[in-house]
């Protein structure tokens with residue numbers, strides 16, 4: 001079963017490296033990992049998808065907690081959550097196939113974001129299953145290029161994360177005299 | 190007050206109570222070395238940065254406080270890697286400070302640039318790259334806090350040369366360190382304690398497995414109190430030795446690959462294992478599939494990621510061992526396990542007959558005799574630092590430690606070359622205690638350059654070289670598992686007595702058991718470091734032995750009558 005972990009981490013140089021290094025060293029297999037900013041300067045948020053049949057989710061959580069820069073880890077797999085992945089798919093088109101592709105796009109609520117004589121780019125958002133299904137339907141037409149962002153997740157309703165807690169982390173991580181980490185580059189974590 | 194970054198480093202170390210640092214200078218750390226002269230900290234000039242890290246490690250293990258090593262960028266920093274990894278595997282609190290090239294040229298392959306924070310990422314508990322003088326104090330404060338709290342470990346602080354040269358306002362912050370993502374304290378829940386107590390109160394054949402954690406948490410007294418209250422025998426890991434007095438009737442001795450057969454058999458027969466501050470390393474479990482299959486298991490451990498890592502347990506309690514035992518004690522009933530203990534005693538009997546230490550002097554010098562005699566002569570009171578190999582296992586078997594922190598050895602990484610520098614570090618921590626390094630002829634040569642450091646520092650330690658002319662432990666595996674094909678294990682050694690003398694130190698050679706007491710007296714009388722070259726039996730092996738990955742109860746037992754080598758030609 002796939003597990004989705006949400007981790008809050010300090011936005012400091014090298015943090016992504018620490019996490020990647022941990023996964024490699026402990027031979028943890030990850031399906032997807034995304035990083036981005038949160039509403040708080042100095043705090044980033046990661047969504048990590050793991051195949052629980054190959055890697056113990058509990059061990060991943062415990063080992064993440066051992067990293068000093070990891071603030072909080074939650075397994076949201078069993079909670080009602082909005083889970084989204086975004087794909088850009090460039091598909092071959094011809095006058096004969098174009099309308100069929102547009103129809104498929106409509107069914108999957110994909111947006112056409114670029115059209116040329118021989119290709120279109122579809123932008124599709126959804127959970128992994130929906131993206132997979134879209135790709136499968138488009139494959140016969142010939143996929144020229146594809147890119148996916150990886151999964152991001154957020155629990156529905158008032159949520160698990162107390163904004164005050166996140167704010168407290170942010171103030172604690174930003175010490176007097178410390179310069180802002182490259183706050184507009186998400187890869188700085 | 191405005192200070193140079195270089196000065197801030199020493200201001201911080203002085204405030205952290207550091208009296209001695211072990212290091213080696215170079216370009217990128219030169220500003221710090223220049224500033225050092227104005228501070229009341231003794232610097233030990235090693236001969237290789239690996240030595241500095243092992244000395245800091247030995248210092249930390251002997252004292253229970255943080256050891257500090259310092260080196261320059263590039264090769265200085267990379268030479269520290271083995272020592273850092275050694276400290277990491279055994280959870281030893283050391284802080285390593287390295288110089289780094291100027292922050293403006295980081296990433297440009299500048300002269301002696303090395304990404305040491307990248308290299309040491311998986312072998313440090315945490316590390317820092319500091320590029321501004323105003324960040325130095327905070328980084329060093331956090332480094333010490335992280336190194337000595339929770340599951341202890343090495344922390345590296347890499348400081349660029351320009352950060353050392355530039356000035357910043359320095360004000361020592363004495364408030365507790367706040368790291369929002371770092372929560373080393375865990376309080377056990379009463380429900381967990383109750384579940385553990387239920388198992389303990391109902392066990393018929395309980396056994397405590399005690400590891401390094403009992404020493405690191407200063408919980409040795411609590412372990413004994415628990416064992417006595419519940420009448421539970423104790424088996425120790427290599428790094429747990431000394432945590433429970435060897436002479437205590439409940440102490441069975443060392444478990445695992447070279448543990449005595451009765452200890453491993455007791456583990457396999459127990460109905461409850463209480464793992465206290467140990468991590469079920471493969472060297473103590475053997476084949477996991479057949480490991481203690483009949484036992485329920487309780488694991489008390491400070492690091493949550495160790496619970497259920499190698500062995501699945503029935504109750505896992507995360508917490509400082511000492512504090513957890515203090516909380517657990519009121520839940521457990523007083524017990525008597527006379528039958529179980531008598532059963533274990535029964536298993537001991539036959540082993541003693543085969544044991545080398547009871548053999549009469551046949552004119553051959555056995556390592557076991559050397560170590561057992563050293564134990565008698567030092568009255569078991571010395572700090573013994575061992576290297577890695579056969580002599581390490583014989584020491585664990587034949588030197589009976591009564592006090593915690595009197596056996597210092599590289600357990601997790603098994604680092605040859607560790608003992609000699611670590612023994613020097615231990616001596617700096619405990620100058621009034623007799624310190625013996627027990628080393629193999631192979632491993633000693635890995636860090637023998639530190640003889641010059643010992644001479645320069647005029648420090649007094651005693652080095653017992655268990656000279657068998659082989660990389661003995663590897664030779665033993667070749668004998669047992671590779672048809673005696675001795676590939677690259679015979680050693681042609683230097684004359685160790687002359688080597689000592691070349692450093693202005695004293696060397697003594699011992700070839701017969703009868704010479705051991707006089708050699709010991711001579712070593713003790715000498716004010717400086719002494720090398721004693723014990724020419725022991727060459728093809729002797731460590732028994733008993735659980736071959737790697739074999740079932741714990743399937744041991745290769747001591748041959749009987751013992752070792753053909755004992756028979757005179």
Ligand SMILES: Cc1ncc(C[n+]2csc(CCOP(=O)(O)OP(=O)(O)O)c2C)c(N)n1
Pocket residue numbers: 576577578579580581603604605606628629630631632633655657659660661662663
């Ligand atoms: C740095 C390092 N390299 C290799 C080994 C593998 N190794 C383990 S024990 C051993 C032999 C040690 O020989 P010696 O120091 O003479 O001790 P003895 O076993 O003979 O007592 C070797 C090579 C190691 N543990 N550490």
Ligand SMILES: [Mg+2]
Pocket residue numbers: 629630631655656657658659660661
């Ligand atoms: Mg040897």
